[in-house]
Each structure stands twice: as C-alpha cells, then as structure tokens.
Amino acid sequence: MQEKIGMRPFSRIHTSTDADYKSWLLSEMKLSQKGILIMQKWVRFGGIWLLMIMLWQGCAASKPQHDVKNIAGEYQKGLDFMAKKNWIKSEETFTFIVYNDPAGEYADDAQYSLAETWYFREEYLIAIDEYDRLIQRMPNSPLIPQASWRKAECYYLLSPDYRLDQTLSERALKELQNFVDIFPQDENRIQAAKYIVEIRSKLAHKLYGSGVLYLKLREWDSAKLYFDVVLENYYDTEYLENALMGKAEALVGENKADEAESLLAQINPGELDNDQKKQLARVNAELTKLRKQPTD
Numbered sequence: 001m002q003e004k005i006g007m008r009p010f011s012r013i014h015t016s017t018d019a020d021y022k023s024w025l026l027s028e029m030k031l032s033q034k035g036i037l038i039m040q041k042w043v044r045f046g047g048i049w050l051l052m053i054m055l056w057q058g059c060a061a062s063k064p065q066h067d068v069k070n071i072a073g074e075y076q077k078g079l080d081f082m083a084k085k086n087w088i089k090s091e092e093t094f095t096f097i098v099y100n101d102p103a104g105e106y107a108d109d110a111q112y113s114l115a116e117t118w119y120f121r122e123e124y125l126i127a128i129d130e131y132d133r134l135i136q137r138m139p140n141s142p143l144i145p146q147a148s149w150r151k152a153e154c155y156y157l158l159s160p161d162y163r164l165d166q167t168l169s170e171r172a173l174k175e176l177q178n179f180v181d182i183f184p185q186d187e188n189r190i191q192a193a194k195y196i197v198e199i200r201s202k203l204a205h206k207l208y209g210s211g212v213l214y215l216k217l218r219e220w221d222s223a224k225l226y227f228d229v230v231l232e233n234y235y236d237t238e239y240l241e242n243a244l245m246g247k248a249e250a251l252v253g254e255n256k257a258d259e260a261e262s263l264l265a266q267i268n269p270g271e272l273d274n275d276q277k278k279q280l281a282r283v284n285a286e287l288t289k290l291r292k293q294p295t296d
Helices: 018-062 070-085 085-100 107-119 124-137 143-158 169-182 191-214 220-233 242-254 257-264 272-291
Strands: none
Touching: 070 085, 070 107, 070 242, 085 107, 107 124, 107 143, 124 143, 143 169, 143 191, 169 191, 191 220, 191 242, 220 242, 242 257, 242 272
16 A cells, blocks of 8 residues: 555554644653653652651761660760760750659759750750759759859849840849858859849849939929839949939929938038039039029
C-alpha cells in the first residue's frame, strides 16, 4: 500500500496529519518536562530529609553522655564546663544531677551551680527561679546564705532607670533588706547595704520627679503628696532637701507663705550642691514675691 503524501510513519497507526503529529510531539515534550520537574522535586525533598537525618544523628552524637552511677564525676564535669565558660554544657550536666539524684550528696551544689550558669549569662529571672528552688527545697543546705544573696543581687541587677516602672526596684529593696536581717554576719552584708542605699535613692528620685511634674502642671496637692512620701519614707536620701524645697514651692503656689517659710528654715544652705542652691534661691524669690503681694 502506498503512503499518503504529507503523512509521517507515526500516522500509519493514527492516520493523522502533520498538525496532529506536531501537537502530539509537543504534548510528549511537556510530559517529559513535567516528569523531570517531579524528579527534581523528589531529589530535593529526599536531600532535605537526608540532611535532617544527618543533623539529628550529629546532634545525638554530640550530646554529652552522663553516668548516673558516677554523680561525683558528673559534678566535676559540670565544674570543668563552667571553668571554660561553657554555660550550656554545664547547665545540662547540673540539670542531669538535679533530676537524677535529687537527694544525693551533690544535689544542693548542683542546684546552686545550675542557678549560677544562668546568672553568668545575665538571665537573672531564670537564675532567681533556680536559687529559689534551692532555698525552698533544701532549707538546711549551707549554700542558703549565698543563694539568698545571689537572689537579692539578681533583683538589684534587674532594677531599671528611675524614670521607668520601679516594681523590680521595690522587690530588690525587699530582698536586700531581708538578706541583711536574716544573715547579719554574712560577708556580703556590706555590699547589700550599699545596694540598699542606691535603690532607696532611686525610688526617692522617682517620687521626687513625679512631684516636680505636678509642680509644672500647677497641681499643688498632687505635688505635695509625692514630696511628702519622700519626706516620710526616704528622709535618709539626698532628695530630702529637694523634697522640702519642692513642697515649699507648692505651698507658695497655694499662697501659704508661712508654711513654706517654715519648711525652708529646715534646710542648711551649706550642705547643698550648686543645683540645690539655685533651686533654693528660686523658691526664696517666689516666696519674697508672695510676701510683697497686697493682702485683703
């Protein structure tokens, strides 16, 4: 049989034209490309899984091996990690001891050292929790004074600038005062006393600043309220004279010259710094101006 003109060998089966052949060829090429893309995706997917498996095996291989039968050795291992400032591995080691030998010889040492790994990373809130676990669960441990000091110190280190909320500063003051009361002979009591002075000064500064703000707003009663808190609770800080002058200024604003003058009389000008002397001069000038006003 003679082939028809314009037909390919392919068309002997399909009895199709050149256009049909081109269409079929194009579709076959698309299918091939799609198959290649699918294969590439599977290769990539398989590669990702292979990489994940390798990473998992690597992590498993690098994870420190612990020996529950040799707690003393584990504790020394943790100390060695700490000496190298490898806080993560030391944390893992001390955690292993705490959870696997909670009543053992090294339990309190491991718990304290675990807290220290967070302290030296400046993760003070976590460190506080770990020191607390030692204090609450092992009250007879000889490490209680040092853990109590560290806990108070962490709150001190968390105390923010005086312009911010002072909740943590108040907690720091409480913890430091408790430490001094409970452990009056501890070697850290002197540093604790210095921190107490610093925190009290910061709290007084915060209150005094609020009083000054109300002075600027001419809210005399609110200003006096804050200055009074400083005078009553923080009389041992450097803001005592500032609070006296601030309250006197509020009284001048209320036209209470005699009361203002009585407060200013409590101030020794010789003990003031330059800024305080300027403040005193300003308040005295306002008081003099008030005195010169005609009275009804």
